[in-house]
Structures are given as structure tokens and as C-alpha cells.
Amino acid sequence: MQASYRLLLLGICIVWDQVQCSASSGRDECADPVAACPANSTCFDTLEYFYCQCVPGYRSTGKHNFTDKDRDTFCKEINECRENSNLCGQNASCQNTIGNYSCSCKAGFRSSSGQVNFMDGQSNCTEINECRENSNLCGQNASCRNTIGNYSCSCNPGFMPSSGQVNFMAGQSICTDIDECSETPLICSPVNCTNTNGGYQCLCKTGTFPSTGIKWVPNYSKCIELSCSEGPAENEPSTPLGEIQRLLRETCLQQSDQGSPDGKKLLQQDLLRNIDVLLTGPLHKAMISRFFQIVEDAVMRATPLLDEEQTQINGIALGVEIRLSRFTASPQGPVTLGSGNVTLSTDWSTVAGENSSGFAAVALISYYNLEESLNHSFDEDALARENHNLTSVQLNSKVVSAAISNAMPERHSSSVNFTFSHLQLKDSSQTAVCVYWKNDSSGGSWSKDGCETVEANWTHTACRCHHLSSFAVLMALYEFQDTFELQLITWVGLGLSLICLLLSILTFSCCRSVKGTRSTIHLHLCISLFIADLVFLAGISSTSNKGGCALVAGLLHFFFLAVFTWMCLEGIQLYRMVVTVFNATLPRHYMFLFGYGIPALIVGISAAANRQGYGTERYCWLSLDDGFIWSFFGPVCVIILFNILFFVITIWKLAEKFSSVNPDLSTLKKIQVFTSTAVAQLCILGLMWIFGCFQFDSRSLAMSYIFTVLNSFQGVFIFIMHCLLCKQVRDDYRNLLSTACSAKKYSEFSSTSQSASSQGMKSQHDTKESQM
Known part of the structure; x- marks a missing residue:
């Protein structure tokens, strides 16, 4: 009885202990997160235990998962901008925040997403072209220059900044006109100087014009007399050629005025338009020489009025390319002009000449369809004297004219070289002849005097000429000389x-x-x-x-x-x-x-x-x-x-x-x-x-x-x-020869009988063939 009582008490104690243990294990340790985990961390509870993790933007100083037993472990804030300097990409700045970061574009750049602050990968920073977005950003008489992430302003030539700074930002300075005539009194000496907005003009007296064209070169330019050609008579009917002459004279007379015409506009709208009209109809041989001379004079008259060193203008009937140089010392080196069909090359010393006035210009005029009108204008007598076996000639290139500012090019030893493209492939029986337009009493003709053929292949011919005019390439067809062998055969x-x-x-x-x-x-x-x-x-x-x-x-x-x-x-x-x-x-x-x-x-x-x-x-x-x-x-x-x-x-x-x-x-x-x-x-x-x-x-x-x-x-x-x-003919030949040979040994009667007998037998044998 006493033993049973003791066992009962022991069972009650065991059950009580289990109940106490269950109650203890079911308690939530994360109920008080401040007591369980340190700041900037999160507590995670399980059935058996709990643990702590740092929140995003923070990093544990110890283990990734830790408990309150790790007394030295806490959550430290992460500086993303310091750890990854390229986190926000190019042209962007990184700003660290408590537990996070943000990106923003640098000055002069704009976010592609439109957000001012963004995270990595959400946007790109593109450069802002302030000059393009605001054409008046720098104000009047100033130019805007865009830079990477910024811009700068500078005054145009002929103006100066009020702040004295060469480069400035918008609103920092104003560009005012420079009075060159006051600051440099001798800039136009000995002629009068007139200040203009952003520049100045040196005005020659009426009848003269600056030797360097519309741009005056200080200490070098001088006023030269104009020699204007006569225009058409007042009672002369209006023609395209006469209109070109009239424009040529008007341009010449206007060159000494303050309002000189625009050279490029003159060439493109006035001169080329009249030439296009002229070349739409037939061009008679008597007009060719006059036409070439007027066109060359008109182009060269317009060259001093051009601003740019190289000008190329294309019309319907012709194209013009001009190279010019304004200088204080004689220019040197090669100069090349070209169109789609011909290339001209010479040197600046030939173009400028010995007595240079500070201005040199060379022009190449390409006529697109003029070869059709000039395909029969040949100096055939001269060509025949030089080439006795010449049979025919025809133009095989476009016609071009070359003109230079040097008034006396013949005094220079250099030549002018041309490379022509053939209109038709040249074969071995043809010879390329370089020719120029020679003016004569009959209206002019193609001649090879002063021009030589340097090289020619199927597609191109290179020419060298020692004078200037209009040029082309002839394809000369030569008769080969009958050889002794052909005559003998x-x-x-x-x-x-x-x-x-x-x-x-x-x-x-x-x-x-x-x-x-x-x-x-x-x-x-x-x-x-x-x-x-x-x-x-x-x-x-x-x-x-x-x-x-x-x-x-x-x-x-x-x-x-x-x-x-x-x-x-x-x-x-x-x-x-x-x-x-x-x-x-x-x-x-x-x-x-x-x-x-x-x-x-x-x-x-x-x-x-x-x-x-x-x-x-x-x-x-x-x-x-x-x-x-x-x-x-x-x-x-x-x-x-x-x-x-x-x-x-x-x-x-x-x-x-x-x-x-x-x-x-x-x-x-x-x-x-x-x-x-x-x-x-x-x-x-x-x-x-x-x-x-x-x-x-x-x-x-x-x-x-x-x-x-x-x-x-x-x-x-x-x-x-x-x-x-033919066997029958051979037999007849044999009988004939036998008859002739046997006459010496036999009598004529027996030979004739034998021959007749043989002939009769043969005729009888071939009766059927004879009827054919």
C-alpha cells in the first residue's frame, strides 16, 4: 500500500514537469523584439528558438543570423555609394541615405526616364545641348559652343565681350561692335575706312576695286583700275549671249560700290541661268569663240566677289568649280579642280603669276552637252599634215574651259594638266589627240597646237597644255599603212x-x-x-x-x-x-x-x-x-x-x-x-x-x-x-597532155585518132553525169 502510494506521487510529478516544459517552449521570444534583437534588425521566431537578421541597407558585424546571446553583434548601415563608385552609371551622382541610396544626373545632363532621383538601372543620363535647345542663349552677336555637360559663349568676329572674358555663360557679358577704323586708323590706308556692324570696309574710289577682291588684306591690298568690257548695243535684240555681256558689264561697274553683288548668287542665278537658256538651242560655229570668251570673262569677273576659297556650282548645261587664294606672299604648291568627267591640275605659281596683286583664282568650266555642237569643227588640214593616214576624228570627251587670274600665263614655264574621261571606250585602232579651241576667221576649230597627249588608255586620256583655252579629247581613227607583205600577198x-x-x-x-x-x-x-x-x-x-x-x-x-x-x-x-x-x-x-x-x-x-x-x-x-x-x-x-x-x-x-x-x-x-x-x-x-x-x-x-x-x-x-x-576533168587534162607530148613521136593522124577514141569511150561512160 505504501509502495503504491509512492508510485502515484512519482507519476504525478512527471506529468507536472512535462506540463511545465510545454508551457515554457510555447512562449514567443520575438514578442519583445527590442529585448530579443538589436536595432535595425528583424526577429524571426521558430518552435525551438529565434534568430535576428539585419534589415536591407544594413549589414551584421558578425553572423548573418544571430541571437541575443551574440552580445557583440549589431547591424551597421551600408554606404552603397562608397562601395561601388560606378553604381549610378556615367554622368550621374550617388547620394547615400539611411539604409538606402539614390542617383541623380550631373549638371548639364538629363535623366532619360524624367525622374530626378532614381535607382541603378532605372534611367540613363544624356547630355543636354543647351545651344540647340535655345538658339538665343548667348544673346546677339555671339556664338554658342556646346561642351560635355556644359556650354560656353563667345563673341562673333568684329565684336568684343563687355566683361572682357573671351568665353562666358549666358547673361555674364554682352557683345558690342568693334570700331576697327578707330582702333586701327591705318587699316585701310591709303583709302577710306568705313565701320560696319561686325566689320569694316575699305572703299576704293569709283572706277577702282581692291586687288584682293571683296576682302581687304591690310598692308597688302591696293586699289586697281577696272577695265569693264562693253555691253551689247542699245538697239541690239535681246539674246542670252547679249544678256551675259550686259550682266558682265554691270557686275564690273558695281565692284567699286559699297554694295558689291554676291559672287555666288551672281554665278548661280544670273550667269548660269542665261547660259542654260543659250545652250538649249543650237550654237552656231561663228558664235563659239565669242561664247567661250564671254563665259570665261564672266566667271573670272565673279571670282573676286566670292567669300569662300572653294566654290562649286552646277547648272543644267554646265558646271563651274573655282579655287581662289588671298595672300600676302605668293602662294606655292599644287592646285587641283575636278568634275565628274575631267580633272585639272596645275600649281599656284602659274595661277598667281609673277606680278601678283594678292589675289589668285583658277576656274574649271565643264559643258555637259556642248560636244554635240562641236563634233565637226576640226582643223582637218593641220591634222592631216601631221598624220597622213588619218581617216576620221570625233570628240570623245566633254568640253571644258580653264581660266586663271594671271593675265600673262604664257610667261610661266609650268603647264596645265587635264585628265579626261572618254565618252566611248577607245580601241586599239584609235588614237587620243588632246586639242584646244583655236579662234580664227572662220569662227574657230579644234587644234592640237601647244597640247600634247601624255597618256591614254581605254577610259581616260591625260593631256598637258602650255596655254589656256577650251579643251577636249579627239578620237582619231588612223588607217594602218599597208605593209609590204599585204601588198605582196x-x-x-x-x-x-x-x-x-x-x-x-x-x-x-x-x-x-x-x-x-x-x-x-x-x-x-x-x-x-x-x-x-x-x-x-x-x-x-x-x-x-x-x-x-x-x-x-x-x-x-x-x-x-x-x-x-x-x-x-x-x-x-x-x-x-x-x-x-x-x-x-x-x-x-x-x-x-x-x-x-x-x-x-x-x-x-x-x-x-x-x-x-x-x-x-x-x-x-x-x-x-x-x-x-x-x-x-x-x-x-x-x-x-x-x-x-x-x-x-x-x-x-x-x-x-x-x-x-x-x-x-x-x-x-x-x-x-x-x-x-x-x-x-x-x-x-x-x-x-x-x-x-x-x-x-x-x-x-x-x-x-x-x-x-x-x-x-x-x-x-x-x-x-x-x-x-574532178576525175573527168583530170582525164581530159591527161588526154590533152598526152596528145601534145605524143605529137613528137607519132603522126598527128594516129595521135588524133587515139585521142578521139579515148574521148569517145569516156563520153559514153559518163553520159548520165553529162546531163547533170
């Missing part, structure tokens, strides 16, 4: 060709074994070619007599066309031999009408349409002008195309007949030989005139050799193909 080849053609004519006329339609065609083809070669050899270069030269050209036109028409008949006859076997012959009157009638008709129409087209400066042949040469090449091309068509059909039909069941091999082989020789003949004659087209057009030496060889030896080719390669 022509004479030997054509001589041999004529002999062979004569033998062919005799063969086709006398040999009975080849009598027929085909031999008739070959006979007249050889006759036409014989006459054409004979006329070619005798008169192709006889250009001194215009009438005789035209006759030679007409005969060549007719007989060379006849060669091709008879060759076309051969193609037609071969076609009929294969396709219409039973009617292969052609009536003679139809052949003559086709072979000679068509060439006569073409020549007649051509002569009636363009009689001047027969005969050129180089050859007695058809002119290349206006495509007249196609009165020959056109029919030739048509005939060649028809023959090619006939030969293709013929070869195709021959192939079909060879593959047939029972072909007539002997006849087909003969037609095959005929076709082969006809095709070869077409190739030779066709190729000859293909190269002949280049011969008369581009003057290429290589083409001339090929054309000469084919032309000179075509009679030999025909004799070989139609006579020596």
Missing part, C-alpha cells in the same frame, strides 16, 4: 587567182565531159569572180577620181553579188538532183535572169537610193555610213542562209538514199562529191566576206591578212575543187 595571190579562174573558164567552156547545168553555173561563177578580182586588183585604191571610184565600187558590188547568186543556183541545182531526180536541169534563161538579174536589181536600187554611198575616202567600195554596206552584206547573208538550208536538206536526202534497199551508188557518190565541193566553196566565200566586214570596219591588221589571203586565193581554191578534184 594581194598581187601574187590575185595574179595566181586570175590565172586559175581563166583556166577554169576555159575548162568549163571546152570540156565536153562536164557539159551540163552544173558546169554552166560554175562557168558564170568563175566569170563573175574573174571580173570582180580584176576590177579589185586594178581599181580598189583609185580614190582620186570620185566618178571612177564610184564606178569601180558599183562593178564590185554587182559582180561579187553575182558570185553569190550563181553559188545559190548551185545549191538549188543540187537540191533538184536529189529531190526531183527526173528533172534536175535548169533552163538557161532562168539561170541568167537569176544569176545576173538579181544583182543588177540590187545595185540599181542602191544607187538610186544613195549614189554617194559608192566610194569612200580609203577604198572604192561601199560606204559604211547609214548602213549602206548592208546593201551587199544583207543579200549575201540571205543567200548563205538559203544555201545552208538547201545543203542540209540535200545531205539528209542523200543519207536516206544511201540507206535505201537498192541504192544507185555510183550516182549517189557523184552527188555526194558535188555537195562536198559546193559546201567547201560556200565556206570559203562566206568566211572571206565575214572577215571582209571586219576589214572595212575596224582596220584590224589581223583581219586584213585573213581577208587578203582568202580573197587572193579563192580562184585557186575553185580551180582545185571543181577542176583538179
Whole structure:
């Protein structure tokens, strides 16, 4: 009993102890945060314990998580601006606050977000251009200069700041005019000085003008007399050229007045406008020299009125580029002007001259379309005297004028250099000639006196001239000199060709074994070619007599066309031999009408349409002008195309007949030989005139050799193909030679009988071919 009582008391004590422990562990230690955690920290409670953390902007001096047992730990404020100097970015300032920070833009910069204070990454600071935002920031007669984060003001030339500071801020100073005439009494000596707002003027007396133009150079400029050219007469009708003269005189007379005209405005609105009107119509040769002189004078008269050292003005019809220099000592060094088509280069000593007055100017005037009006104004006699093989010339560059302020440029040893762009690519048969416009009694012409060609390629030509005027580049077409080899080939080849053609004519006329339609065609083809070669050899270069030269050209036109028409008949006859076997012959009157009638008709129409087209400066042949040469090449091309068509059909039909069941091999082989020789003949004659087209057009030496060889030896080719390669003709030649040789050993009667017997056997053997 007593033991049980003791156990009960022990259980009650254990339960009581557990209740007390539970009550103790459920208590909230963060209920009094001041007692639990230090200042600037936050208390966090858990079931078993609690801990403290510093609030944002503060950092623990000990552990990150700590309790009240860490007596030496507290929260210290973080200085973000000190720890990261670039925290706010460029052009911004960082301000530290209790537990935080803020950014703001520096003076002269503005926040991109519009917020005055911002955190990192929320905005950027951009520079404020005070001068642009307020054009009147610095006040009158002052200039504003923007700097990084700031600006500064300075007075314009001719004004001084009231504060005495060269650079100042808005409101710190006022710019007042400097009276140069009072401060420097001798600044315009010996002429009168007149103060102006921001400057001064040195006024020459009426009839004179400052030697350095509108800008007076102290201690160097002087007044020089004006020589104004006469304007148009009062009763003279108003013309663009006369208007330019009037403006030129008015500008000259106004230069001594206080209100001198604006040089750039004068050039752009007055001078170029009248020149544009003038050049819209035709410009006669008699006006060219006067036009060039007036334009150059007008441009040079306006140069002293220009402010800038370099001026470039473009109009509709021309462009002007001007370089000028005002100096106290003679300028030195190169000077270059350029437009899209030409570049001018010289040196300042040439521009200024020896007796310089303190002002030098050079002008380059580029005319955009003037070459069309001047493309036939050549000093042909002078060019021909220097170049005997010259055939034709034409302008191949834009026309330009060059003018300088030096009144006597010929006294200087330096030259003026030009680089022209070609209007058309230059080929190897052309030569670039640098020319200038030479004034003469006839109105003027292009001449190469005083100009030389330094270098030329396909696209550009460099020129050097020892005087000034208007310049351009001519493309001169030269006839290559006939070499001894070409002449030898022509004479030997054509001589041999004529002999062979004569033998062919005799063969086709006398040999009975080849009598027929085909031999008739070959006979007249050889006759036409014989006459054409004979006329070619005798008169192709006889250009001194215009009438005789035209006759030679007409005969060549007719007989060379006849060669091709008879060759076309051969193609037609071969076609009929294969396709219409039973009617292969052609009536003679139809052949003559086709072979000679068509060439006569073409020549007649051509002569009636363009009689001047027969005969050129180089050859007695058809002119290349206006495509007249196609009165020959056109029919030739048509005939060649028809023959090619006939030969293709013929070869195709021959192939079909060879593959047939029972072909007539002997006849087909003969037609095959005929076709082969006809095709070869077409190739030779066709190729000859293909190269002949280049011969008369581009003057290429290589083409001339090929054309000469084919032309000179075509009679030999025909004799070989139609006579020596023909078995019947060879047999006739052999019989003829045998007859001639056997006359010495045998009697004339037996030789003749043997020859006649042999001829009779041969004629009987080839009866079928004779009908062809």
C-alpha cells in the first residue's frame, strides 16, 4: 500500500514537469523584439528558438543570423555609394541615405526616364545641348559652343565681350561692335575706312576695286583700275549671249560700290541661268569663240566677289568649280579642280603669276552637252599634215574651259594638266589627240597646237597644255599603212587567182565531159569572180577620181553579188538532183535572169537610193555610213542562209538514199562529191566576206591578212575543187597532155585518132553525169 502510494506521487510529478516544459517552449521570444534583437534588425521566431537578421541597407558585424546571446553583434548601415563608385552609371551622382541610396544626373545632363532621383538601372543620363535647345542663349552677336555637360559663349568676329572674358555663360557679358577704323586708323590706308556692324570696309574710289577682291588684306591690298568690257548695243535684240555681256558689264561697274553683288548668287542665278537658256538651242560655229570668251570673262569677273576659297556650282548645261587664294606672299604648291568627267591640275605659281596683286583664282568650266555642237569643227588640214593616214576624228570627251587670274600665263614655264574621261571606250585602232579651241576667221576649230597627249588608255586620256583655252579629247581613227607583205600577198595571190579562174573558164567552156547545168553555173561563177578580182586588183585604191571610184565600187558590188547568186543556183541545182531526180536541169534563161538579174536589181536600187554611198575616202567600195554596206552584206547573208538550208536538206536526202534497199551508188557518190565541193566553196566565200566586214570596219591588221589571203586565193581554191578534184576533168587534162607530148613521136593522124577514141569511150561512160 505504501509502495503504491509512492508510485502515484512519482507519476504525478512527471506529468507536472512535462506540463511545465510545454508551457515554457510555447512562449514567443520575438514578442519583445527590442529585448530579443538589436536595432535595425528583424526577429524571426521558430518552435525551438529565434534568430535576428539585419534589415536591407544594413549589414551584421558578425553572423548573418544571430541571437541575443551574440552580445557583440549589431547591424551597421551600408554606404552603397562608397562601395561601388560606378553604381549610378556615367554622368550621374550617388547620394547615400539611411539604409538606402539614390542617383541623380550631373549638371548639364538629363535623366532619360524624367525622374530626378532614381535607382541603378532605372534611367540613363544624356547630355543636354543647351545651344540647340535655345538658339538665343548667348544673346546677339555671339556664338554658342556646346561642351560635355556644359556650354560656353563667345563673341562673333568684329565684336568684343563687355566683361572682357573671351568665353562666358549666358547673361555674364554682352557683345558690342568693334570700331576697327578707330582702333586701327591705318587699316585701310591709303583709302577710306568705313565701320560696319561686325566689320569694316575699305572703299576704293569709283572706277577702282581692291586687288584682293571683296576682302581687304591690310598692308597688302591696293586699289586697281577696272577695265569693264562693253555691253551689247542699245538697239541690239535681246539674246542670252547679249544678256551675259550686259550682266558682265554691270557686275564690273558695281565692284567699286559699297554694295558689291554676291559672287555666288551672281554665278548661280544670273550667269548660269542665261547660259542654260543659250545652250538649249543650237550654237552656231561663228558664235563659239565669242561664247567661250564671254563665259570665261564672266566667271573670272565673279571670282573676286566670292567669300569662300572653294566654290562649286552646277547648272543644267554646265558646271563651274573655282579655287581662289588671298595672300600676302605668293602662294606655292599644287592646285587641283575636278568634275565628274575631267580633272585639272596645275600649281599656284602659274595661277598667281609673277606680278601678283594678292589675289589668285583658277576656274574649271565643264559643258555637259556642248560636244554635240562641236563634233565637226576640226582643223582637218593641220591634222592631216601631221598624220597622213588619218581617216576620221570625233570628240570623245566633254568640253571644258580653264581660266586663271594671271593675265600673262604664257610667261610661266609650268603647264596645265587635264585628265579626261572618254565618252566611248577607245580601241586599239584609235588614237587620243588632246586639242584646244583655236579662234580664227572662220569662227574657230579644234587644234592640237601647244597640247600634247601624255597618256591614254581605254577610259581616260591625260593631256598637258602650255596655254589656256577650251579643251577636249579627239578620237582619231588612223588607217594602218599597208605593209609590204599585204601588198605582196594581194598581187601574187590575185595574179595566181586570175590565172586559175581563166583556166577554169576555159575548162568549163571546152570540156565536153562536164557539159551540163552544173558546169554552166560554175562557168558564170568563175566569170563573175574573174571580173570582180580584176576590177579589185586594178581599181580598189583609185580614190582620186570620185566618178571612177564610184564606178569601180558599183562593178564590185554587182559582180561579187553575182558570185553569190550563181553559188545559190548551185545549191538549188543540187537540191533538184536529189529531190526531183527526173528533172534536175535548169533552163538557161532562168539561170541568167537569176544569176545576173538579181544583182543588177540590187545595185540599181542602191544607187538610186544613195549614189554617194559608192566610194569612200580609203577604198572604192561601199560606204559604211547609214548602213549602206548592208546593201551587199544583207543579200549575201540571205543567200548563205538559203544555201545552208538547201545543203542540209540535200545531205539528209542523200543519207536516206544511201540507206535505201537498192541504192544507185555510183550516182549517189557523184552527188555526194558535188555537195562536198559546193559546201567547201560556200565556206570559203562566206568566211572571206565575214572577215571582209571586219576589214572595212575596224582596220584590224589581223583581219586584213585573213581577208587578203582568202580573197587572193579563192580562184585557186575553185580551180582545185571543181577542176583538179574532178576525175573527168583530170582525164581530159591527161588526154590533152598526152596528145601534145605524143605529137613528137607519132603522126598527128594516129595521135588524133587515139585521142578521139579515148574521148569517145569516156563520153559514153559518163553520159548520165553529162546531163547533170
